[in-house]
Amino acid sequence: MEKKQAAISFQKIVLIIATTVFSFSSSTTAFFTMGLHAVPWLAMAAIFYFVPFAIINSEFTSAYPNSKGSLYQWLSENLSQRLAFITSFIWYSSYFIWMMSLFLKLWIPFSVLIFGYDISKLTTIFGVSTKWVLTILSLIGVLIMTWIINHGFIKIIRCLYLSGILMVGLVALTVISNLILAIRHPEQILPNLSSSINTGSFFETQNLTGILSQLPFFIFAITAFGGLDTVSSLVDKLGNQQNKFSKAVLLGGFFVLLLYFLDILSWAIGSNFASVRQLTNQHLGNLMYGLMSLLSNELSQSFKLSAKGTHILNQAYIRYTALTLFTAYIGLLATIGYAPLKVLISSTGTHFFQPRLYQENRYGVLSRAINIQAAIISLFVLALSLGTPFISSMYNQLTLMTNLSRSLPYFLIALAYPFFKRNFQGHYLNIIQKKWQIRLLMCSVMLSISLAIVFEIYATWLDEGWLSVFFLLVGPVGAFLIANQLYQRKILKEQSTIQLLKN
Numbered sequence: 051m052e053k054k055q056a057a058i059s060f061q062k063i064v065l066i067i068a069t070t071v072f073s074f075s076s077s078t079t080a081f082f083t084m085g086l087h088a089v090p091w092l093a094m095a096a097i098f099y100f101v102p103f104a105i106i107n108s109e110f111t112s113a114y115p116n117s118k119g120s121l122y123q124w125l126s127e128n129l130s131q132r133l134a135f136i137t138s139f140i141w142y143s144s145y146f147i148w149m150m151s152l153f154l155k156l157w158i159p160f161s162v163l164i165f166g167y168d169i170s171k172l173t174t175i176f177g178v179s180t181k182w183v184l185t186i187l188s189l190i191g192v193l194i195m196t197w198i199i200n201h202g203f204i205k206i207i208r209c210l211y212l213s214g215i216l217m218v219g220l221v222a223l224t225v226i227s228n229l230i231l232a233i234r235h236p237e238q239i240l241p242n243l244s245s246s247i248n249t250g251s252f253f254e255t256q257n258l259t260g261i262l263s264q265l266p267f268f269i270f271a272i273t274a275f276g277g278l279d280t281v282s283s284l285v286d287k288l289g290n291q292q293n294k295f296s297k298a299v300l301l302g303g304f305f306v307l308l309l310y311f312l313d314i315l316s317w318a319i320g321s322n323f324a325s326v327r328q329l330t331n332q333h334l335g336n337l338m339y340g341l342m343s344l345l346s347n348e349l350s351q352s353f354k355l356s357a358k359g360t361h362i363l364n365q366a367y368i369r370y371t372a373l374t375l376f377t378a379y380i381g382l383l384a385t386i387g388y389a390p391l392k393v394l395i396s397s398t399g400t401h402f403f404q405p406r407l408y409q410e411n412r413y414g415v416l417s418r419a420i421n422i423q424a425a426i427i428s429l430f431v432l433a434l435s436l437g438t439p440f441i442s443s444m445y446n447q448l449t450l451m452t453n454l455s456r457s458l459p460y461f462l463i464a465l466a467y468p469f470f471k472r473n474f475q476g477h478y479l480n481i482i483q484k485k486w487q488i489r490l491l492m493c494s495v496m497l498s499i500s501l502a503i504v505f506e507i508y509a510t511w512l513d514e515g516w517l518s519v520f521f522l523l524v525g526p527v528g529a530f531l532i533a534n535q536l537y538q539r540k541i542l543k544e545q546s547t548i549q550l551l552k553n
Contacts, residue, residue, distance in 0.1 A: 060294050062211055067302030068309065069214035070385065071277040074221065075375065077313040078338040080274065082326060083252035084267055086243065086318050089311065091264065095271035096307050099498035102491040103460060104303040105482060106467050107278050108296035113474050115295065120282050121459060122397035128466040128473060132537050137459050138397070139533035140526060141279070142390040144455030146423075147525075149386060150430050151452075156379050157187040162339055162372035166365050185435040189428055191383070196424040198384045202413030206388060209381035216374040218309075223370065225312050227345055228320025234352050238322070245323040266509040269457065269502035275306065276456055279463075280389045321345065338375065342367045387423065388415070395419055454506065455526045457499050464495035 080088040110124050121141060125134035161169035169175055175183050198205045232239050251263035278299065317326075326341065346367040350360035395407055395416055403419075411417040471488050482488055511519045 060298060062207075063295065063298040064302045064305070065214045065218070066207065066210045067278070067281050067298055068305035069217040069378075070210060070281050070382070071275060071302065071306045072217065072221075072309045073274060074217060074313070074371075074378070075338050076270075076274040077310055078317075078341050080267075080270070080310075081246075081314050081317045082337055082341070083270075084264065085246035085249050085323050086314070087247070087251065087264060088267065088271075088314055091267050091271045092274065092310055092314070095268065095275060095498065096310075098494045099272050099460075100275040100303065100307070102494045103275075103464065104278060104299055106464060106491055106495065107282055108299040109467075109482070110463070110470065111282050111299065112296040113470070120397075121279060121393050121463070124470070125462060125466055126397075128469040129462065132534075133462065134397075135537050136530055136533040137462050138390075138394050139536070140455050140529045141459040142394045143525075143529040144452045145280075145386045145390045146427070147452050148456075149383060149427060150434065152379055152383055153188045153191050153427065153431055154184075154434065156191045156376070156383070157184055159372040159374075159376040159379065160187070163369050163376060166369065168339065181435060185432065188431045188435065192424050192428050192431065194380065195383045195387050196420060198380070199388045199420050200411060200413065200415055200417050202415055203388075206381070206384045209377070209384050213374070213377040213381040216377055220371060220374045221309050221313055223367070224342075224345070225316040227349060228316035231320040231345075231348055231352060239319055242320065242322055243318055246318040249323050249327060262509070262512070265505035269454075269506045272498060272502045273456060274310070276460075278303075279459060280385050317341070321348070338371055339368045342371045387420070391419055391423055392416060452525075454503055454522065455529065457502060458526060461496055461499045464492045464499075467492050 080092065084091065111120070114120065114123055122134045122138045125137055158168050158170055161167070169180060170184060172180050174180060198209060251267070282295075282299070321341075321344065325344065343364055346364045347360065350363055355363065395403060407416065407419040407422070409416070409418050468488050471482070482491060507519055507522065510522055
């Protein structure tokens with residue numbers, strides 16, 4: 051096992067970090083919702099949030115290379131155990147909800163890959179209700195994820211590496227295709243750029259206009275750079291590459307920025323934004339296939355391909371996109387199904403959960419906890435797929451809460467950073483040394499996250515009212531209350547044990 055871990059090269063780690071954080075669907079969604087207006091918001095998120103957070107994250111992972119708990123240990127040793135447990139629980143809860151969302155749309159790319167179109171749009175498939183087919187496929191997806199996780203870290207890394215290679219290829223395909231269109235039709239470059247700049251935000255409503263309609267995008271821009279937290283949770287499994295992980299984080303972060311800006315700028319140069327906004331039968335789950343289909347059709351028209359040639363090119367583009375996103379979803383689900391639960395359970399004492407949950411299989415995986423997680427996810431998937439409109443509405447509200455829940459741990463990691471720098475000394479902590487630099491990084495990350503949350507709440511209140519704001523906040527607050535109760539129970543058990551020993 052150790053030999054396999056040692057075989058993971060530095061280049062593979064950088065690729066995995068870059069393509070785990072970068073999301074092609076986030077990139078296309080950013081372009082579709084904001085056009086070129088997405089670039090300054092992503093730039094602000096990168097400068098004031100992602101780069102400082104990547105530096106903070108790289109230093110934490112350098113100081114705790116063998117930590118199974120990562121997030122929990124970072125906060126417990128530099129803030130408090132209670133806060134560390136509550137934050138870890140909220141962090142896990144947000145990823146649990148996100149997993150359900152991913153399972154429900156996992157089979158969109160699979161159906162596009164196999165059939166060449168999104169079967170979720172159909173009423174029946176081979177005489178069977180589409181809802182039932184997608185539900186069964188989603189449950190199969192849960193089993194696949196659980197099998198991969200239960201077979202250990204190496205299986206997860208292989209999935210991430212494969213999806214990383216495919217993702218780089220997809221971005222290259224997109225950028226090169228749009229550049230070919232721009233070179234063949236240079237007269238369209240300025241009109242395309244103008245269209246992308248002058249079209250309003252997708253979030254624009256009667257109450258949200260102008261710059262206000264762009265504010266909700268800022269929290270999306272921050273979460274578009276999410277994922278370093280889960281990747282860092284795997285650092286203890288990297289064998290002889292642990293000491294290089296902090297450098298890999300920074301280099302991977304550079305490639306994330308490059309991928310986002312290249313992809314969005316290429317779309318803006320090569321595509322007419324008004325045509326993009328006119329795409330029909332598209333939602334944010336299958337938007338990227340509509341964009342790739344549009345791109346292939348524009349190439350076909352440019353090269354005057356026959357109807358057969360146009361169809362072949364179109365199918366090649368959308369099926370490669372589907373293959374990339376399907377493997378990316380599998381790799382992502384395996385990572386977020388493994389890392390947050392590992393942190394929550396491995397880093398805490400047996401007073402928090404049942405002792406059986408701490409049992410590991412021969413691959414070093416908390417298999418009993420993973421299997422229970424899979425069973426609960428399966429029940430949620432069944433309820434959401436076959437439930438009432440009320441359940442679907444409740445799930446949509448939960449999904450909105452995940453952006454807030456996922457951003458809170460980043461806020462607290464930044465808060466812990468000055469205490470961490472004061473407590474730890476070493477040659478591996480030489481990126482930032484001066485106190486004003488430490489405070490600047492901390493404040494930059496915390497302010498960015500605070501503004502993003504305020505923008506999200508303000509936009510929701512302005513457009514939908516206080517009831518929607520309440521549902522936006524109830525998820526993180528509910529997770530906080532549950533976690534606090536669990537921690538309080540742990541304190542009471544410890545006190546009872548001490549009392550028994552005294553007697």
